[in-house]
Amino acid sequence: MKKRILSIFGCLLITVLVFAGCGSASAFDEAVKSGSNYEITATLDYENKTLSASETVSYKNNSPNDLNELKFHLYPNAFRSDASVFRAVSETQSSRAYPNGFSEGNITVSSVSVQNSEVNFEIAGDDKNILVVPLPSILRSGGSVEVDINFEIVIPNCNHRFGYGENTLNLGNWYPIVCVFEDGEFVTDGYSPNGDPFYSDVSNYVVTLNYPANLTLASTGEVISTETSNNITTVTMTARAVRDFAMVLSEKFEVVTEQVGETTISYFYYDDPNFEAHLQTAVDALNTFNTLFGAYPYTTLNVAKANFLQGGMEYPNLVYISDDVDIDSEYNNVIIHEIAHQWWYGVVGNNECESAWIDEGLADYSTALFYDENPSYNRTSDQVFGSALSSYLLFCDVYREVYDDFDTSMNRNIHKFNTETEYVYLTYVKGVLMFDSISEMIGQDKMIKVLQDFYSENAFQNSKPADLVESFENVTHKKLASYIMSWLDGSVVFEELRG
Numbered sequence: 218m219k220k221r222i223l224s225i226f227g228c229l230l231i232t233v234l235v236f237a238g239c240g241s242a243s244a245f246d247e248a249v250k251s252g253s254n255y256e257i258t259a260t261l262d263y264e265n266k267t268l269s270a271s272e273t274v275s276y277k278n279n280s281p282n283d284l285n286e287l288k289f290h291l292y293p294n295a296f297r298s299d300a301s302v303f304r305a306v307s308e309t310q311s312s313r314a315y316p317n318g319f320s321e322g323n324i325t326v327s328s329v330s331v332q333n334s335e336v337n338f339e340i341a342g343d344d345k346n347i348l349v350v351p352l353p354s355i356l357r358s359g360g361s362v363e364v365d366i367n368f369e370i371v372i373p374n375c376n377h378r379f380g381y382g383e384n385t386l387n388l389g390n391w392y393p394i395v396c397v398f399e400d401g402e403f404v405t406d407g408y409s410p411n412g413d414p415f416y417s418d419v420s421n422y423v424v425t426l427n428y429p430a431n432l433t434l435a436s437t438g439e440v441i442s443t444e445t446s447n448n449i450t451t452v453t454m455t456a457r458a459v460r461d462f463a464m465v466l467s468e469k470f471e472v473v474t475e476q477v478g479e480t481t482i483s484y485f486y487y488d489d490p491n492f493e494a495h496l497q498t499a500v501d502a503l504n505t506f507n508t509l510f511g512a513y514p515y516t517t518l519n520v521a522k523a524n525f526l527q528g529g530m531e532y533p534n535l536v537y538i539s540d541d542v543d544i545d546s547e548y549n550n551v552i553i554h555e556i557a558h559q560w561w562y563g564v565v566g567n568n569e570c571e572s573a574w575i576d577e578g579l580a581d582y583s584t585a586l587f588y589d590e591n592p593s594y595n596r597t598s599d600q601v602f603g604s605a606l607s608s609y610l611l612f613c614d615v616y617r618e619v620y621d622d623f624d625t626s627m628n629r630n631i632h633k634f635n636t637e638t639e640y641v642y643l644t645y646v647k648g649v650l651m652f653d654s655i656s657e658m659i660g661q662d663k664m665i666k667v668l669q670d671f672y673s674e675n676a677f678q679n680s681k682p683a684d685l686v687e688s689f690e691n692v693t694h695k696k697l698a699s700y701i702m703s704w705l706d707g708s709v710v711f712e713e714l715r716g
């Protein structure tokens with residue numbers, strides 16, 4: 218996600234052809250082979266803003282453990298009226314999220330079968346955010362199991378990842394998705410209004426959606442068939458080795474496309490006289506990051522203007538750009554940031570609840586590098602880093618006044634940040650300052666080599682902070698772990714950077 222830092226007092230804000238830098242074609246093929254498979258058929262009732270769907274998940278147990286149950290996130294329940302612990306929208310965001318007043322969103326699971334036999338599932342967790350599916354027999358390590366889930370969702374009138382506004386209907390995090398299993402348990406962190414609270418494994422998808430023919434659809438993956446009859450369009454899409462599947466629909470969308478290597482970039486827009494320039498920004502971003510970090514391994518990249526309260530949002534092969542961003546240079550900045558997430562979050566995953574500084578810090582740092590590679594945007598990385606430093610120091614000064622024991626650690630769970638402001642400054646802004654500081658020490662050429670190493674070594678995996686430290690140490694042959702830790706735990710002496 219790209220947050221806009223308005224003021225520190227306010228809302229503070231399937232085919233791989235080229236695989237030059239990202240491991241090799243075999244890393245992608247391996248990810249496809251070892252990933253779980255989702256097959257979803259859904260029908261959108263556009264008038265009532267509901268959707269009914271059936272989902273078949275062929276889950277592969279890639280963990281060393283034997284499992285007796287599976288757990289799925291039910292993110293739409295963060296939009297329930299009675300959600301309290303894991304709600305999607307905070308009080309301060311409410312008026313921007315719900316311009317027409319609060320509107321209910323939710324998901325109801327009606328039946329679950331395992332290997333074609335219906336089972337008694339449980340809706341668990343705070344705010345009904347987890348679906349627990351008991352397995353009739355133990356799923357051994359290396360084995361797989363087929364789970365069928367029938368569900369209905371109510372889409373809220375909400376300018377959010379999941380919701381509809383005046384111009385678009387956004388289907389992000391809309392279906393039951395298996396929680397990551399690691400260290401002997403499922404990771405079940407719930408929604409947070411402060412940032413992107415998501416964590417998932419790379420999987421393969423076949424999604425069929427029925428929807429009114431007057432809508433245009435932007436999605437993850439690529440369209441393999443389209444059919445229209447009786448004013449209903451049926452589209453089937455596939456996506457391989459992606460960690461989520463999202464869609465945006467609009468009656469107003471116009472589309473322009475351009476080819477970059479094997480990737481077709483499409484810009485879905487409305488009310489945008491600068492549409493050609495914005496498509497070009499996406500093209501420039503894809504070209505730049507392909508060259509800097511390693512090839513984007515997918516054949517589609519869709520950029521969709523959308524009703525969204527926070528700058529932008531990244532999904533695999535699909536990014537939202539908020540129609541609320543009215544300064545052109547900032548609109549471009551959001552496009553670049555969200556496309557950078559295709560490398561950091563998309564191909565290389567991380568637990569966004571535990572270490573958002575990895576994907577947000579790297580997306581912002583990559584955006585700064587973009588400006589040096591593309592001088593026509595009239596911004597330099599030095600300007601980005603300079604303004605990040607001054608706004609961070611001001612934030613610290615203000616927060617020290619407010620909180621006696623102001624915590625500047627970055628490496629903590631999203632639910633442990635007091636405010637959205639604190640989260641934004643300590644993941645995005647301090648993240649970009651950390652990467653710049655290390656780059657100053659080791660040189661920018663080495664820094665880019667580190668990111669290439671991190672990308673190729675962790676492609677299609679869920680990376681940990683230690684994996685990034687390892688890439689730094691592999692490339693530089695310097696012991697940087699304690700220096701990086703001092704940034705993460707908040708003990709770095711920032712005063713040295715004033716000046």
Ligand SMILES: [Zn+2]
Pocket residue numbers: 218219220554558576577580
């Ligand atoms: Zn972001």
